[in-house]
Amino acid sequence: MRLSQLFTKTSKTIPADETARNAQLLIQAGFIHKEMAGVYSYLPLGKRVLDNIEQIVREEMNALGGIEVQLSILQPKDIWEKTDRWDDDKVDNWFKTKLKNGTELGISLTNEEPLTNALGGFINSYKDLPAYVYQIHSKFRNELRAKSGLMRGREFLMKDLYSFCRTQEEHNAFYENAALAYMKVYDRLGIGDTTYRTYASGGIFSKFSDEFQTLSDVGEDTIYVHEDKRVAVNKEVFTDEVLSDLGFKREELIEKRAVEVGNIFSLGTKYADALNVYYTDEQGERQSIIMGCYGLGISRLMGLLAEHFADDKGLVWPEAVAPAKVYLVRLGDDEATVKQADELYNRLTAAGVGVLYDDRDLRAGAKFADADLTGIPYRVVISDKTRVAGVYELKARGSEDSQQLNQAELLKTLDV
């Protein structure tokens, strides 16, 4: 993409109404636009990051055996009354709206009820199960306060998967595979080494749920990390009894701040039973369906990655999610220099390498500052001087040092 054709611009001013570093940076870099607290629109570069994270999650969910659907955002009241999750006294962060005739509707915050209800029309026999179904779609939570930028939005993009199993063994096996798939996602996003599967509060049907927590000083959660075992315990269940259950000694665990980047949960038979969805086993007996839910916030991950990797110059995207791999700075407008920069841009683009081509009429300092703020992994400079010297100047975003490379070396370094 040529920056001369991109309508967004960077800004040096920290937005006065944002306290979260992730939102400040993303707004300054022109990745997002704030509509109101906790509600953001994704501008072209932000949309690309969101798409890249989404695709990584999709691939890992497909590899896990998940099948993708897209559920409606408007939801009917009656299915939520069956599980007693409609009243604001029971669930306190619904957004609701109304049809013209006054019928109340919910605005999607989670999907156990609608998905179980939809599935109910198809499930009869044990042969129809198991089912592993997911979607990646906008969700809404009416938070009283929203001041963590993309990390806790009122409107956000989330992957939610639901499993429907016949036996506890079948459920447990899938649940463990899902936990492995989550760790693959974090590995691909570059936060595998700082993300811990974390024991957290369970529910009626299991002693614990599992959170995935990424270490971060700005995290809202406190966790206790067992570095040797690569697991953690959320403060909410950090009791002597739990430690004894897990066979951990208190002194083996280190207190850390962390951000929850995923959450998987055994639901037992509660939802399917309440919605009257059962299956018939090999003996012709009616049996309950055991469910699990598996949430992963796509836009929250974008906020976390923005904040986690940032330095004092701006964003630093992992290559897997960056809006482009190369930020190509053209300095000077000698015809031969323009031609060389255009040619490199075309060549990289044709090879499938994403390029932000800074072809704007700006000073070198402004272009370098934008390259840093935008956080693209590689900066390549072409100037009258480099052209005459027959070199390209390459600098990795995290590094202070640049290299002078000939074209073959440059292309090799960029995996072209």
Added chain:
Amino acid sequence: MRLSQLFTKTSKTIPADETARNAQLLIQAGFIHKEMAGVYSYLPLGKRVLDNIEQIVREEMNALGGIEVQLSILQPKDIWEKTDRWDDDKVDNWFKTKLKNGTELGISLTNEEPLTNALGGFINSYKDLPAYVYQIHSKFRNELRAKSGLMRGREFLMKDLYSFCRTQEEHNAFYENAALAYMKVYDRLGIGDTTYRTYASGGIFSKFSDEFQTLSDVGEDTIYVHEDKRVAVNKEVFTDEVLSDLGFKREELIEKRAVEVGNIFSLGTKYADALNVYYTDEQGERQSIIMGCYGLGISRLMGLLAEHFADDKGLVWPEAVAPAKVYLVRLGDDEATVKQADELYNRLTAAGVGVLYDDRDLRAGAKFADADLTGIPYRVVISDKTRVAGVYELKARGSEDSQQLNQAELLKTLDV
């Protein structure tokens, strides 16, 4: 995809609460689930069709020079008050909701205001324009009645593009290019020959807007088609004065029923002016920005394609949007037959050909009926008999006749 692993099933029962043929068929084939009138969830096969249409639209918008964003669904009231489109008296199909503190919010029905407002932060000089920005996202309209299935939903998936130009000439040139891009979309969807650019009511800033209308007996619109000129006139502007303006003779035009599948509109300077978004020209003078909007309903197109191509056996998808290219029917469960079918499934899948593999324990008649209802372009049958004869049975969905082919011939016919 193996059908033994797909949780949806077909149904012979026409849903009693649906009058629209598109929704009846899509529900019977397991492509969608009805949540309420005008609100549907997309099940795995339906999600694939939606994705395929979306991708065709995205490619053509990118080729047109559009740049993709994703705007929020929750929208603040104040920007809509500036253009006097907030009150229900002015816009009668808003869904609205509220924050915990009582602040009213709109639920996205269109995006002139939020996008112009977001752009306003970046536009100063003539060098910052033109801008062509689009998104593909859920939208919501609080229709009093919703009984046309996917063709007029309360919640629907739509592409909306907005153009921001400096001069009327720049606007007109883009507007005409957008009209060409729309026709490319319809061509790729297989409805190019039955879709007409149609003169419709304009507004303050242009005499006409342009609709794209696909001929269909179930259409809600009446248009008058000029077959030689490949254009049409909507009944709403079918007057002697308009005919004279266009140089058409009344007798050259034929009355037809049609479905609106797209709509492009010149907006003039109304919205940008109201939101106080201007640019500075080469002489340093403040100038108004000329806008256009370009809508195309993705889920509506899915409904239209379902209804348009269907026959008495069910759906008939154009290959470009079908959830798979091949419906592979395995009959019999001799080990060698299973092996042959598995091998063909793996081979086609590896070659990037989408396959629905009917590996279920069902009679031939049930599988053939499902293949027809599902509307996949090619049906391939592998049975004990074909295996022994060394052939594959191939039938195109629209055709009555099947062919016996050897493997090389089969793969060639399927472009593998």
